[in-house]
Amino acid sequence: MPRYLLPLTALFLASLAQAGDMPAAKLRSAVGTVLQKGGAKGWLTPVLHDNIPAGVRLVTLPGARGVLEVKEGDVRLILAGNAPDMSKSPLLESVVNLQKPAAGLDLEFALERGRVLVENHKENGPAKVRVHIQDKSLDFDLMDKKAVVGLELFSRWPAGAPFQKNPKADHKPVGELIFLVASGKAQIELNKEKNPLQGPVMYKFDTLRGREGPLPLAKAPAWVNPALAQSDASQKIQAAVERLRRDIADKGVAAALAKARASADASDRAVAAMSGAALDDLAVPLAGLKDKGKEVRAAAIAALVHAIGRSSAEDVKVYHALLADKLKVGPAASVMELLHGFNDEQRLRPETYETLITYLDNDQLMIRELAAMNLYALVPQGKSITYDAAAAPDQRAKAQAAWRKLIPEGQVPKMAN
Numbered sequence: 001m002p003r004y005l006l007p008l009t010a011l012f013l014a015s016l017a018q019a020g021d022m023p024a025a026k027l028r029s030a031v032g033t034v035l036q037k038g039g040a041k042g043w044l045t046p047v048l049h050d051n052i053p054a055g056v057r058l059v060t061l062p063g064a065r066g067v068l069e070v071k072e073g074d075v076r077l078i079l080a081g082n083a084p085d086m087s088k089s090p091l092l093e094s095v096v097n098l099q100k101p102a103a104g105l106d107l108e109f110a111l112e113r114g115r116v117l118v119e120n121h122k123e124n125g126p127a128k129v130r131v132h133i134q135d136k137s138l139d140f141d142l143m144d145k146k147a148v149v150g151l152e153l154f155s156r157w158p159a160g161a162p163f164q165k166n167p168k169a170d171h172k173p174v175g176e177l178i179f180l181v182a183s184g185k186a187q188i189e190l191n192k193e194k195n196p197l198q199g200p201v202m203y204k205f206d207t208l209r210g211r212e213g214p215l216p217l218a219k220a221p222a223w224v225n226p227a228l229a230q231s232d233a234s235q236k237i238q239a240a241v242e243r244l245r246r247d248i249a250d251k252g253v254a255a256a257l258a259k260a261r262a263s264a265d266a267s268d269r270a271v272a273a274m275s276g277a278a279l280d281d282l283a284v285p286l287a288g289l290k291d292k293g294k295e296v297r298a299a300a301i302a303a304l305v306h307a308i309g310r311s312s313a314e315d316v317k318v319y320h321a322l323l324a325d326k327l328k329v330g331p332a333a334s335v336m337e338l339l340h341g342f343n344d345e346q347r348l349r350p351e352t353y354e355t356l357i358t359y360l361d362n363d364q365l366m367i368r369e370l371a372a373m374n375l376y377a378l379v380p381q382g383k384s385i386t387y388d389a390a391a392a393p394d395q396r397a398k399a400q401a402a403w404r405k406l407i408p409e410g411q412v413p414k415m416a417n
Contacts, residue, residue: 023051024098025068025077032245034066034079035059035253035279043253043279054098060114062092062274062303063241065226075107075127075142078117080150080223083241083274084302085233087223091115091154092306093278105130111153113310117182117224120147133177139189140179147184148199150224153177156309160343163336165319167312177205179213182220240267244275257284266291270299277303282321289366292390297369305339331364338370347378353407360400365389368396375403379413382406 027034031047037057038044046052052068060066060079063086068077079094094114101108107118110132120127120142127142131151142149155173164171179188181199188195188203190211200220203213230238240260247256260272261284269291276284285307288300308315315336322332338359346352356378359371368389375382385406387399407413 024054024100025052025070026050027052027067028069028076029065029067030245030249032248032256033060033064034068035061035248045248045252047249052098054100056097057112058096058098059278060094061241061244061271061278063237063271064245066094068098070107074120074122075129076117076119076121077107077109078119080115080117081241082115082223083234083237083271084299085231085237086226087221089115089152089154089223090156090302090306090309091152092274092303099132102130104128108132111151113153113155115150115152115223118142118149118151120145120184138179141187141194143185143187143196145184147186148182148220148224149186150180150182150221151178152180154306154309155311156305157315157340158343159341160346161340163315163319163333163340164312165316167316171312173309173311175207179203179205180221180224182224236267237271240265240271243268244271253279257281261287266293266295269293269296273300274303277307282307282318283325286321286325286366289369294369294388294390297366297389298373301339301370301373308336308339327364331362331367334359334367335364335370338367338374341374342378348412350410350412353378353412354409357400357403357407360387360389360403361393361396379407381413 027046027048027050029048031045034046034052035058036044036046036052037059052058058079060081062081063083064081066079068079070077079096081094082089082091091114094116095112096116097110097112099108099110106127106129108130118127118129122145129142130137130139133153140149155175157173180202181197183199186197186199188197195214197214200217201214202217203211204215205211244256244260247259251259257272257276260268263269269288273285273288273296276282285300285303288296288303291297291300304318308318319332319336322335323329327335342352356371356375359367362368362371372387372389382403385399385402387396
C-alpha cells in the first residue's frame, strides 16, 4: 500500500516544473479563489478567464472554492477549501499542480493535499483523468455527463505520536485518501483492473489499514454542494472567507492577511490564522494562538495540527517557529506534545490529567488553551465546566478547581477505564 499522504518529493516537483508555463486550464472563479506560486514574485492572483500554466503550485485557501476549466470546458477541476465549521474533516486548504495531459487523457494533475472535485462536461464520451499522489498515480474515468468525482487527501499524526526534534526515517504521519463518486457513473483503475462505480460511493485508502471499499453512500457528502446546507457558524466563516478573498483581489495576499489579522471581527482573524498556515507563514497561526478570542485560538490550533500532520519535517518546522517566536525550549516542547494529543495508554495515566489541569494556569496563553482543548476531548463529562484560557486568573482558578474535583489527584476519569 503506497503512502499516499506523504508530501510530494522534490524529484516529483522538479518533474512538474519542467512543464514550463504552457496553459493547462482557465480560471472560472473570482480572483482570490486560486493563488498561484510565483517564485520570487510571491503569490500571484489570477483573474477570471486567465490562463493557468502547468507545473506551478496552486492553492485554494481554507473555506474558499476555486474552479478551473480544462479542454475548452469539457472538464472542470474544483479546488474545495474547508474550515472546521464547514465540515468535520481535518482538511483545510487544497493544493494542486496541473500537468500537460498525457496522450489519451483529458486532465492530469498532482494533488498535494486537500479536496478537489472533477466534473465531466463533455457532450459525449468519458472524461479520462490521472492524479499523481507523491510518486504514485491513480487513473479514473468519468463515464457520463452527470459524473462528479471527488478526492480528499490529508495526513495526520496518530494521537500520542511523540514529537521528535530529529525524526527517524520511519517517523511519519498516517496518510488517508478518499476517492468519492458523488454522482453519475465512473470507473477507477486498481491493480490494473477497471472497477465500474455508480455514485454515491467511495473508497478509502489508508497507510495503516490499506484499502476499504467500494462503500455505498446514502447520499453525497454536503461539502460537494455546500450551498444546500449551511449552519450559522459556517455562514459566518464563509462571510469572512469572502472578505479575505475581496481584499486579496484589491490589495494582494500579504496586505489582505495583515488586514484580516488586525480585524475587530474574530471570524476574520480565525480565517487569517488558517490561511497563514496554508501559505506556510507560521507566524500568523502562532499569533492566533495568543489571540484573546477563543474562536481564533481554536482556528489556529486546527491550522497547526493540520500543518504538523503534513510530515515530520513540517512538525519540526512548527517547533522551530515556536522558538523563533521567543518561546523557550521547555514550553515549546510542551506545545508540540499538546498538538500531538494523547493515545489510549496515556489516557489511563493519572499524570496525564494532573499535567493538563496544572497547565490550565500556565503563564503561556497557548499552553492553557491547548491543555483545555485536550481535557475537553479526553473527558466529555467535563463539558459543563466553563473555562476560558484568556479569562482573568480568578476565573481560571475556579475552573481549575472544578476539574480537580472531577478528576482527583492520582485518579483517572471513569470513562477512561
